[in-house]
Amino acid sequence: MICRVPGLHLVATGSPRGDWLAGSNGEIQGARHSLHERMRHDHLITSKQFSRADIETILDYAAEIGDDPSAVADRHAGTLLGLLFFEPSTRTKMSFETAMKRLGGDVVDMGSIESSSVKKGETLADTVRVIEGYADALVLRHPKEGSATMASEFVDVPLVNAGDGAGQHPTQTMLDLYTIRENAGLDDLTIGIMGDLKYGRTVHSLAYALTNFDAHQHFISPESLQLPREVVYDLHQQDAPGIREHDSLEEILPSLDVLYVTRIQRERFPDENEYQKVAGEYQIDADTLEAASDDLTIMHPLPRVDEIAPEIDETEHAAYFEQAHNGVPVRMALLDLLLSDDKAIGGEGDE
């Protein structure tokens, strides 16, 4: 399928792994091509696929859909989205399902892995090749890193990565960027990203995407959960202007426009005591925020446990529920772009 979408290039496919490889050299081939080329975009695997212009195009389109979802309500009548969730994630799955249905389509769901042939030892490569026969596009959540890249090599329908192990989660990144833009703006942004930075795929995806906006990024985590060196390497390859790592929020909190909090999971620590001690240092409540700017926006990919005290929910700072809601128009925009072959975003032509 050749997609003619002025203003958007998701990925030059057949070879998403080529993108990975290119990305590792700091060159995102394809994504840097002229926006106005006629381009093919089959899969959505990593936030590395997006240029700044791509992101802006997607966010603008998501905003347009958010303003008037009825305009696209029938765009994909009869279209089926295949949901393959090898890890439980009710929320992400529901968000995709809602997005597809609001575009007029429907979903087919592999169901839980407990009841599927995966239990019987089927490979992912086989599973996606079977399900692609049932659906017009696939959404994959899988515990292994690189699973979406590999799966995309076996199918001809568009495949969306909804999380591959500690790897990437690009649709989450888009809704995060959307939320940041709405609340704090993406220009001249100073953001703190806190919590489990080692395993947090939303963090890895987001940090990379933010390099397109020259954001100042502060990474706050216990030493054992710092960003993987691969992610740091990528950020440096992108000439990200300000990448700093901290073990405490205190010193940089006053300078932040956005604080993005992630959950530190119990299973990352050898024992309960160690976990309690460490996790306690990365939780925020009303007292913590006394040092923060009045305009600070607080985000969280959810679900949270006790990283953010409930007392913050009612403050102007809290943007995490809005963030979750933004998943629908953003995923509608992305699905529409992936599924359309003649969509001119916002009706604008080349300019």
Next chain:
Amino acid sequence: MSDDHDHHDGNDEHELRVSKIRDGTVIDHVRGGQALNVLAILGIDGSDGEEVSVGMNVPSDRLARKDIVKVEGRELSQDEVDVLSLIAPDATINIVRDFDVVEKHRVERPDVVDGVLSCPNAGCITTSGEPVTSRFAVLEDGVRCGYCGTIVREEIASLIDT
């Protein structure tokens, strides 16, 4: 081209350690101790009946100690040998016909290595029994899995898929 493939280090004494070959490939100036990894990368284990001779830790001018690998009856292509640059960046390749070196070249770092290496990340899809060939991008100072993004800078030889 000269017939000096056994004379880089000037000294006939060393020739005795590894016999001349008639037709085939001599991989010289391999870092000491890497000869068996060279064979592993090339997929040469003698099971096809190839005549292979290996010299290990031979004194060398260029390297303190070098290994030499000679494969009789097989001319290795540039693509085949370039992957050796990962573990033997100084290697020279001599193609021998009728006892003469007819071609001599260095290994060049490839952009990508397919197969050969396996990803050290236990969480990587390529190590999970899927029908997929590993693929690594070659960086200036290491290699990177094309699937999970893991970077390996040291001990690349330990990734060789045997």
